[in-house]
């Protein structure tokens with residue numbers, strides 16, 4: 001149940017080590033011998049930081065913890081990290097270690113990218129979502145009240161250490177949220193992986209260790225391949241945004257206190273696929289398959305009550321894929337393929353929004 005995936009980015013290449021019990025094993029061999037700041041949140045810190053710090057006797061270790069949740073993904077929280085580093089006279093050679101979910105990872109990475117123009121950064125992801133997606137690929141960011149992940153940088157970690165045992169303490173709702181990004185890889189990837197997910201969703205929801213390790217390995221491998229090909233999203237990487245234009249609109253509309261990221265992406269993937277079907281670009285069967293998988297993953301498939309088509313259009317206008325004022329969407333084509341396109345009928349989008357917001 002151990003695996004290693006390489007992210008091939010020249011001098012910025014790194015490995016993703018996936019194994020149970022990794023953080024209780026010989027962690028020191030994965031981390032540089034230097035000043036280390038462990039960054040975590042109020043749920044994860046108390047669970048895992050002592051075990052991690054116990055293995056880092058060689059280094060000067062500090063800790064920073066913030067209140068758990070998407071609403072903490074703000075610039076002032078990152079500023080507090082920078083203030084601590086300066087107060088403690090940490091040098092550019094220090095390493096910031098993110099121990100937590102995607103919120104911790106994205107913020108720690110952004111803090112590391114900017115501290116003295118680039119400190120070290122290591123990811124120890126502890127949610128399913130972070131282990132299959134956010135810890136890989138170097139997108140770091142904070143949210144802005146107007147838009148999701150609007151302030152950030154591409155900044156790759158030195159390594160990603162996936163301890164699958166940390167998932168044992170993950171609450172059920174967060175498990176499902178992570179499953180949404182796994183299903184995204186199913187929708188984007190080969191028919192084999194989609195079929196495998198359909199066959200194994202019950203085992204995945206029962207947290208069968210073998211099935212979970214395989215889902216993590218395949219998702220990381222798919223993401224590593226795409227990132228190696230298009231690190232800064234000039235093309236194909238935008239496919240990883242399937243469902244995110246709609247999903248991020250939901251998160252911003254709810255001021256990051258409503259649906260979880262994975263839940264919003266689940267709804268967004270349904271809306272994107274609905275639009276594809278309306279355009280005649282995808283088969284209705286594929287929408288049915290997607291909805292069935294998301295339901296089996298105990299995920300929402302409809303936008304939150306009260307959110308209107310105008311709300312969607314308002315937030316979607318600030319999506320990072322907008323080009324010269326034109327909205328570009330990731331739209332599924334027959335399973336296993338998708339396109340990034342501005343070339344869709346706006347009336348079809350309006351109808352999809354109206355149908356979805358009933």
Ligand SMILES: NC(=O)c1ccc[n+]([C@@H]2O[C@H](COP(=O)([O-])OP(=O)(O)OC[C@H]3O[C@@H](n4cnc5c(N)ncnc54)[C@H](O)[C@@H]3O)[C@@H](O)[C@H]2O)c1
Pocket residue numbers: 041042043044047068069070073100101102103104106126127128129130133134135136137138139140149166167168169170171174177178260261262
């Ligand atoms: N950088 C990327 O490529 C990328 C990809 C996908 C998502 N994201 C971002 O990731 C964020 C979502 O990540 P997330 O779903 O991990 O959210 P999160 O970081 O908020 O974690 C979810 C919740 O689970 C708790 N938690 C984490 N690990 C736990 C554990 N092992 N046991 C018990 N509780 C635990 C956290 O304290 C938190 O309350 C969003 O901000 C999203 O934008 C980034």
Ligand SMILES: O=C(O)C(=O)C[C@@H](O)[C@H](O)[C@H](O)COP(=O)(O)O
Pocket residue numbers: 133137139148149181233237238240241244320
């Ligand atoms: O790594 C990517 O590229 C992704 O798009 C992965 C997404 O799951 C993730 O939510 C990402 O943070 C979204 O990026 P954004 O550029 O749309 O903010």
Ligand SMILES: [Zn+2]
Pocket residue numbers: 133181244261265
């Ligand atoms: Zn995402």
